[in-house]
Structures are given as structure tokens and as C-alpha cells.
Amino acid sequence: MESVLELGAAKRGARLASKGFGRLFVWVWVLFSLAMLAWLILAAFKRNNTVFRDLWALPDSNELQNFSDAWDLLNLAQTTLNSLLTVGGGTALTMAVAAPAAYALTRMRFRGASPMVSFFALGIGVPVHAIIIPLFVGLSEVNLTNSLWGLTLTYMGVSMPFAVFLMTGFFRSLPSELEEAAVVEGASPLRVFSVMLPLARPGMVASALIVAVGLWNEFLLALVLTYDEGKRTIGVGLLNTFGAMRYTSNWVGLFASVVIMLTPLIILYTWLSRRIIEGLTVGATK
Amino acid sequence: MINKRDGRRPLWLIFVAALLTLALVAAGCGNDDDSDSGTASVPEATEAPTSDAMEEPMEPTEEPGDDMEEPMEPTEEPRDDMEPDEDNTLRYFSMWNEGEPQQEVLQGIIDSYEEDTGVDVDVLWAGREVLTSVRAALSAGDAVDLIGFEAEPLAGALVNTGETHPLGSLLDHEIPGEDVTVGEVIPESFLDIYAVDGEPHIIPYIVNSSGIHYDARRLAEFGLERPETWDEFIETALAAGDNAVQHDGLINFYNAYWLYWLILRHGGPGSFNAAAADPTGDLWRSDYIRAAVEDLVELVESGALADGYEGSNWPIAQQEWANGNGTFNINGTWLASETASYSSEGFEYRLLPFPTTEGGYESAEVYQIGWVVPEAADSPTAAQEFIAYALNSERLSGMVDVAKNLVPRSDIGVPPELQDAVDMLAASPAGHRPYDGVQGDYPEYWVEFMQLDDQLFFGQIGADEFIDEMAETTSNYWANQ
């Protein structure tokens, strides 16, 4: 009897130990990411000739030269505006168009609704690379290359499948009684949709965030479809800065650019991460 | 499950935001166009002739095309359907990133050109992916008037396929502010390299070369002589401390320097290109190739290459080299300008022409950076005028003084760091294209070559295997064409 108990205790001890080890591992992983971020931020305040000499030293200058260099090169005011316009516009348009579609696909019953959902989902699997060449040619036919309009339209298109897919998940999770209640009360289909929309709001906000994050990070389309400096998005701007800073070996300036870019992102993320994460999970697991 | 709070506002916000964004995008686009074509250039165009009339360079711009005989044909079509103010805009796509010294020099030239002529130069600092932007613009039917990039990719992407304007007539064009013509200051030997049917298509404004760079003081510290031959080079490298040969191995085309140079040393200019162009691939089995390959293997096995060279991400190795860790670095002649900001104090830049081999050939690489005028340009005449303007010795000297590059005009001084390079070019009995033109002529083949070359250079395969694979790759490549 006793030995059995002891055995159990030993086993439990081992289990606890392995669990403790596992938790430690999670923390190491997380701290690694944070440390990398911290290093980049610190490095952005260092000098070029010392930054790699003593990796762990604290910044030895309090000049903001790096940041003003980076600011000039990044042309952040312009690139941010362009990103906001294309990403914001693309996201908003996507949502405006995908929401009614997702609603109709889940809530209206008609022949072919379910194949249609699959047809939209198919688009998630199409890599941008598989469409970029004709897209480019087609857009240039209608004078929409090198245009923020064209990029916005493209962003709208490439986000559509995932947005529709996510939102069909949300709409499907809404109770059908509400809709029926509205119908019995005599609401028109458009009215019913507008009654249902607020209910899907958390899902829409989340989908919008996910779409926006994806577009914010995109640079291939922006690189290929636009070329004017005045039309660079943040991603392309950073890539160009990356090039320039490497050619001039201005590493600290590069880190400063990254920091400038990340700061608003970090602030936004601490504010919105729950929304993004929850949105993703509702959409993807439904 | 369902959010209890007020659901209305944010939703409408989304739609309102959508509308606003649309409006903004529309407004933004409109404004861009306005500032590009209209407001900025028109007043200048009217002002320029009066205020700057005394300046010489005005002459050619006032009657574009009329004082040249040859370009009449190509300029006719664009002139007919062009708005007058569009004539005054020059679309220029440049390979430089904002912030690079060359960009700053060019920006200065552009500024003064705009001031002198009233032409509005709409320049795009596109970085090294400039051709991505060029193709975007060209296939969108958006005319590019001038492209500045490395000659080889220009040749491969545009010149060889007939997408550029012949620039023969430009040679007789006088350089504004000087009593010489373009043809008189740019050596024919440079222009001939990319000539099509006897007419140049690329006009260089920078001429680089490549070779092995070293810090003279460091060599002296080790009490070593400057090596001349390949054997001496390896010997010297082995005696020159740890990590003697610094190399950024992640850049495939830096790795290719060694073998390409060795092949040309053993086989002479054109021999690498010939091997690439041999449909049977058999030329790869010839003696000069084998000798070159074996020389490279000797270097790889000697241990002279810095630790981890195969995984060095540019510009790390050259940084270390400039910092005094390492003695040699094979690179383009731009290395001095690239490393100037972080080289160790008292660094004495010297260039070693690629070592000679016994019974081999001597020639120097002519690595041009130049301009092409696309066939589809709206204002080919204006583009050529800009080229002539920029080649003025005073203006071009910025490339030497500020950017520490060599220029094609020999009447402009040389930065001390580059005296060796100038001497090398002068002393060489012959010139050759970078990578003997293989990169430019056969871009796809070049990609295949670089991979096998990497394997050889990283010691992953031996000489025999490399030769066999190259012969096979070459014949396969041609079989597929």
C-alpha cells in the first residue's frame, strides 16, 4: 500500500517537474521575443561603430540623430498616410462588401449557398503570386497601376475570401430566432440585415482588424503595383530604408526606423490584441 | 455570446470611414496629379527662359531635337501627341536609395538642371530593385524617359531585347557648359560594350571595376609584399593573420567573382561567356576552366578565407575587413565609398588587380553604371539632354569627390582611394564586362551557375563534380531554349 503511494508521489513529482520545465520553456520563448525587441530599441539609441562591438552595452549616446535620420528616410508621414488610405480603405470596403455577402450566404437559403461559401473559401488558398502578373497587366489596362486606388481595390480583392470566410463563421453563430422574430414582425430583408448587423459587430470588428493587419504587413503588391515615392506604403518604405541603410551601413538608423515603425504598432496591439485574437478564433473555429 | 452594448455607432463608423477613405483616396490622387504635372512645372517653364536666358545650356532645350539629325524619327511621334508642359517633364528612375552619396550627387545635378532649363525632373529613387519599378511603369504604359542602373542588368533586361533607344546621335551633342561633345569625353571602348548595330545604348556615368581590396598598412604590419600572381596571393593571405580573406558569402554574385576572374585569367576575356554560350557544354571541360576551378579549390582549401564566410550576410564581412579584422576583400571598386564611414582609423585603401596566372591573360573589368533611354520614352530628346548635362565635368566630379566612384571621363580627377583602380584600368591590355557578360546575357543561366559556383566555393563539391555539373547544366539550358 505504502509503496504504491510512494510510487504515485514519485510519478506526480516527475509530472510536476516536467510541467515546470515546460512552463519555463514558454517563458524562455516569450522572453526571447521580448529581449529581441528590447535589444532593437536599445540599439536604436546607440552609435554605428559601437553597436556590434559590445552587444549588451547600454546606449552611450542620448542623441536622437538616428531617429531624425530614419524619420527623413522613411518619409513616414507620407508612407503612413498611404498605408492608412490603402489599408483603411481596402479594409473598410472589404467589410462593406463582405458583410452582406457573408450574411446572405449563411442566413438566406438558396440553391448553391454552400458551394458558394466553398467557392469563396477557395480564394484563401490562392497565393498572391498566382494573380499578381495578370492583375498587374489588367490594372495597367485601366490605368490603375501606380495608383493608390488600384492598390486599394487590389487589397479589397485579396482580403475578400478570408473576410467572407471569417464572417460567415460569425453570422452562422448568431441565433436564427432573432432573424425570424424580425421577419414575423414584418421587417424587410434589408431591414432584417440591418437588425442582424449590430449583432455581428464584434465579429466584424475582429475581421476588420485581421484583414487590416494582413494588409498593413503586405508589401509585394505595393512594391509591384506602385512605384512612385509618393505612393509608397509603410512596408515598401521600410524595405527601401532597409536597402539604403545597409548600403550606407547605418545600422542604428535602420534600428531606429524599425522602432519608429513598431511603436504605434505596439501601442495599438496592447490595446487591441484581445479583439484580434478573439476574432480570429471565433472565425476560424466556427 | 452577443455583445450587449450599443452596437450601432461603430458599425456606422465603419461605413462612414469607408466613404471618407474613398473620398480621401480620390482627393489624394487628384492632388498628386496636380502637383506633379500642373502647378509645379508650368510657372517654372514660363519663368525659366527669361531668368536663365544667359545660361548656355538653354540653347539645346529651346528647340529640342532640331539641332540633331538622327533622332528626328524617334522623336517625331512623341512630339505630335504631347502636351507642351509634359514635354518639360522628365521621368527618371534611378537605382540609388535616398541617403546614398551617389543619390545626393545626382540630386544636386537634377536640382541645377531643373533650375537651368525649367525642365521638371520627376525622379524615382527606386533602389536596386529599380527594374521592378521600371517594368511596372513600362507595362502600365507609363512612360519612363531615363533609367540609371548597372549596365549588365540593363543590357539583359532591356537593351538585348530592343527596348531601348539608340543613343548614337548623343555622341555629337555638346556638353552644356563645355566645348566638348559627349563622344569626345566618353571613351569608345566603354560605349562599344553594349552597342547594338554600332550604336551605343548605354551611356555610363560611373565606371567601376572589381579587384581585391586591402589595407596597405596592415599588409606592412605583417611585413608582406603586395602579391602579383595567384600563388603569391594565396601565400600572402596565409601569412596575413586570421580571417585574411573576408567575404560575404550570402551574396551569390560576390562568390562568383573568384571563379569568373580565374576563368578570364586562364582563358582570356570572353572565355567565360563562351563557355556559357556553348550549347554542348563541352567547353566547361576545357583546360582553362579546369585550371581556374582548381585554383579556386586551392583557395577554398587553403583556409585563408575567413571563418564563416559562407554564412556572412552582407555587409558584415566588408565591415569587419574595414574594421581591421581581415586583410583582403574581393569586391567592386565602390568598396571604398561603401566602407568609408566605418573603416578603422588610418585605413589605407589599396586595390590589387586580380592576381595573374602563369601563361594567362590580363584584362580589367569595366563595370559601368549608366543611363538608358527606353524605347517607349515620352521625351527621349529631353532625356538625352539631361545625360549630356550631367556629364559636365564639374557636375560629374561629385561622383568622384563625394561618392568616391570612378567616372568614365578621364579628365576628372581621381579620389586617392581609387588611384589603383584607375591605374589598373589604364594598364590593362583589354577590358571585359562584369562576369564576362554572362549575368546580363543569360540571366536564367546565371542563376543556375551561381548555385553550383556556391557549392564549389563553399567546398561542398570538388572540381570534377563541378565541371561535370556545369557541363550538364549548360547543355540542358541550351536544349531548353
Next chain:
Amino acid sequence: MEVSSAKGVSPPHLRHDGRRAATFIAPALTIYLLIIMAPTVATVWISFTEWRGIGDSPEFVGLDNYRHLFRSDTFWGSFNRTLGILAVGGLLVFFFSFLFTMLLREMRAKKFLRAVLFFPNVVPPVALAIAWGVLLAPRNGLLNGFLEAIGLDFATRTWLAPDIIFRSVIAGLVWIYTGFFVTILMAGVDRIPKHFYEAADLEGASSRQKLFRVTLPLTWDVLSVAAVLWVITAIKTFEFIYAFGGSGTDPSIATWTLPVQVYAVALGNRSPIFALGQGSAIAVVMVVLVGFLVVLIRRIMHRRVVEF
């Protein structure tokens, strides 16, 4: 309650909704067809042509582009690396995601940890690539510096050497995407009602038994979605790899994957090839690969969805 509206003939309030639904769907469908589907079809067509896309018109060459590709070592290199990300990266991503999901369940700072794990997914890949490059730089990189600092000199490596550079790339991708899949798996696991675990505990099940008897079967549908998402992600991933090679220099060929090659062959690069036909052929291979694997996963993982 009786389920009745879920299947069957349309109820009268929706009976004429074919047309009405059409008006709801039409805008999205139009954009989708225009921006995704039509170009995809066009890509297939372009892949049968030779076309530089600058002033010339496409010339039909049949299967030449494919024949050419399948004989090219460069293509097979890219192809194999893509599969490498898919398989090796996939194994690692799913292993860590599962491990973290299980561990995070009972950890106190769960939300915070998950948010940090997910963070790389919102950072522009260029920034990630820069950070990863600094980390792995051979001589003055953070990783080697760290290893030396804690006395593990023997563990330092040339992390970007050609034989392991791609592993470093995969490691970077695993670092980025693990957070994403932790999030998805966690959502699946969180959906499982607690009482199943309590019941299992009462029966004396070990952690492993709980994993295999409770968690896995009940998250199977989420897993299958995650697997599909991974396939798509792995084959599509471009920005990180491209930027990892740096701007101004082509990404080292040792890191080329199919999308990088499409870019290099068709769209740009430092010495561009401008072969739209061939680029399209590679893109078509990507689409086929995605399609094939998604169907395969659906087949393998198809099981009755468990309702709870």
C-alpha cells in the same frame, strides 16, 4: 428543440431570396472574380506562353515553360525548400503550438503570454527579417554573442552558412507562426467544456491520456482547419524570406522558395529575367500544390464533427 429551418426547402419568407441573395452577394463576388479568380485563370493561360510583358505580346508555347521548369535544378531547389517549410516547419509549429496550448491552459499569465507569442504576426515581416538577421549574424550576432556570454562557445555556429541557412529561415518562420497557431488551437481547446476534463480526472486519466482521449478528438475539426491554414501559409510565405535576404541584394538562392522564385523570374529582382510565362508556371505549381494538399488534409482528417 426541433431543428427545422436548418435544412430542407426554403421557408416562404426566404423563398424568393435567390434573387435577393444575389444582390447581397454580387458586389463581393464581382470583386472576388475580378481580383482573384480571373487573374488566376489568366495566370494558367500565361503559363502556356512566352511573354516578357514589356511591349511584346504573349506567344503560345504550350507546355514548354513546365518542361523547362521540371528540368531546372533551381526550380526543384525552390520546390524542395517550400516542401521543407511545409513539412519540417509544420511539424515544429504544430508541436510547439500544441505544447504551448497545453501548458498555457494552466498558466497564470496566459493572456499575456499568448499576446506576446502572437505579436510577430502583426509586425511587418521586413522588421522581423531585420531582427532575425541581427540575431543570427555570424560573428557579431546576438545569438552567438549570447552563447559566448554564457560560456557555450562550442554551440556557436555560422547560422547563415548555406547548409543551415534554410534551417534558420524555418526557425524564424516557426518563431513567427507558432503564436498564430497557439491562438487557434487554444480557441479550440477552450471550447471543450471543463466537465470532460473533470470527468477524466475523476477516472484518474494522466495528462497524456487526457490529451489523446479528450483534447485531440474534441479539437479535431479545429486541427484540420489549422492544418489547412498552415499549408496555405507555408506555401505563400514570401515577405519574411525575401526581406531576410535583404534589400538591394537578391535573397541568397539558398533561401529561394517558390514564391521568391516567381518574384525573381517574373517580377523583378536585381538582375531581372522578366519571364512572365515561367513565373506563371511556378505560380500554377503553387496553386496546384495548395489544392492537392488541402484536399489531402481534408481526406485524411475527415471525421464526423463532434458536437458538444
Next chain:
Amino acid sequence: MASISLNGITKVFSSDGPPALSEVDLDIADGEFIVLVGPSGCGKTTLLRIVAGLETSSGGELHIDGADVSNVPAGTRNIAMVFQNYALFPHLTVAENIGFGLKIRGVKKAERLAQVENVASLLGLSPYLARRPGELSGGQRQRVAMGRAIIRQPAAFLMDEPLSNLDAKLRVEMRGEISRMQRRLQATTIYVTHDQTEAMTMGDRVVVLNQGVVQQIGSPEHLYSNPANVFVAKFIGAPTMNMLVGSFDGEHLEVGSAKLSLHTRYAPQSGEVQVGVRPEHLSMAAAGEGHFKGKVVLVEHLGKEVQVHMELSEAGQQEASELIAIVDPSEAPQEDTEAEISIDNINKVHLFELDSGNTLTKL
């Protein structure tokens, strides 16, 4: 208010399965409270939704006040529905929820508010008008749902198990409230439930459905005392009716050890029949005097009465080897003892055909 009539309503969901509803005929008078009752899956909700217009019938006709509405959309049938989970719009206030239908119909704001306040005071919701459904208790939400239905003064109310989400006590309370409200408004109501108690207490008439087929329609008392078949007999009444197999020759019934002569005359029938006896019609008997002998397996004390579960000792009783009797607490036997039970009143015995389960035709 209106009358509703259903003629041969049929619903088929999939062509290869059995119909969800077959040939339902039902005439509902103006102001009548009809309860549809049956086990889950019997088709009662489907029938309700067909009346509402949320579902199409595969066959048959539906008339409201004499007009064929089979093809009239739900919104214009002028019918109000109370859903099982109330279907209150979570983003609207109580007032907005109640006034929703009026708003849809374009009723002016002032009038709308007045009506909402009216209805709210009727339902005791006045203090909560500004709240959202999430901030209400279950019973309050139920009332809001009622209010939304009432305010429009529809042709008919449809209620789909409106009480099933409430706890037992509240359910009883609301049951009474709905009944009172219905009577006050004289509203034609169709009420769906699976709970026979609700059906019995609320309905003017009760429709018992099973597997899409109407088993019987009638007043609660009628269903209780004259079940049309075994299904209705067992479904109505709790605890459920005891079923035994006996033999019957038209006059004499032999069941268990009992040989009974019935007063009621049935159409001549000989052979085996199903014999139904409600628990309340059984009582304990002294040894040797009972109709059934057996062992007491369970005695449940409910306060005013006791339910006795007895396992019959007679062999060959396949159909029901257990009997439940409701007896006075003073008569309660001990568990695990042998006891006897007798039928109180021979006229309360129900006889059904062995095979079809239909009640024997009385003469």
C-alpha cells in the same frame, strides 16, 4: 383576432424520410387557446412555424380568417410569435424591443411610445423600459417577448415553448399569467409545448401530435378521460397510465388475476387487448382481495399522496410488469413487501386494440 384553419398540412423535409407532418387538419376558433403537445421531434414546432410563415408546407392549405395565406410572407400575416429563447434584440432597449413591430410598420413615435408604455404597464415592465435584455431576469425577458407580441394586436399569437427556459416555480407563475392575459385579450393563440401539464392547464383545446400525425384533438378533460389511443393515454397524465395486456370477449376482461365484468359495452372483440388504468384509479387491497399481486419495489412519498411502484408477480406480463398506484399516505405499504392492488372503479379502465393501440369502439 382571427380564426385559423389548417387543411391537410403536410411537411416533407427529405424525400426518403417519413414526413414531418402529414395531413394535419385543425380549425381554430377566434379567441381560442390551442396547445400543440407532443414529444420532441413530433412536428409541433414545424407546424407552428408553418402557421407563422417561417416554413413552407409541402402540401395543404392554411387559412387565416378565411383567407388563404399559404403564400403570404410571414411579415404580412399579422401574426406575433414568442420564441423559446425570446429572441430579444440584445442591442435594443426593452422599449425598443416591444415597439419593434410598430416601428417596422411606420407607427409614429409618439403613438408608439404611448402604446409601449401601455403594454409595459400591463406586463409590469414599466421600470425596465430603458434597459437592455441582458440586464433582465428570465421572467422579465419572457414578459418583454410577450409585450412585443401583444402590442401589435395581431391576428394570432404563436408561442414556441415560451416557458421552457424558466425555472420550475417561475414556469408555474408565468403559466397562469399567460393564461390570464390570453383570456383578457381574447387572443387566438397557438401554444407549443412538450409538457403535458402546460397543455392540460392552459389549452382550451389540446392537439396531441406524434411523428407528424395528429393523435387527438380535444379539451384537456376529454383527452384525459377519453384518450383516442395508447399514445395519447400514456402522454396525458402523470404518472403515466399503466398498461397491461389482458383478454377481452366484449364483456369480460381478464387481466392479471382479475376477472372483471365491464359495464361499458364495446364492439364485440375477443382475444387480447391493451388495458390501461391510471395510477389514481388503483388502490391498495387486503391480501387475497386485490386484482394484482406483486412486490413493492419503490414507495415515493409526495406529501398528499404516495406513489407505489409494484413489480407484478404474475408471469407472462411482458407489456408492463410494473404498476404504479397513487394511494393515500395512510395506505402506503412498506418497500420490499408483498402487496396487492385493486382497480377502484371498473369504469375507469381503458381498452385499446392490441396491435393498433386505438381505443376500442364503445357501443
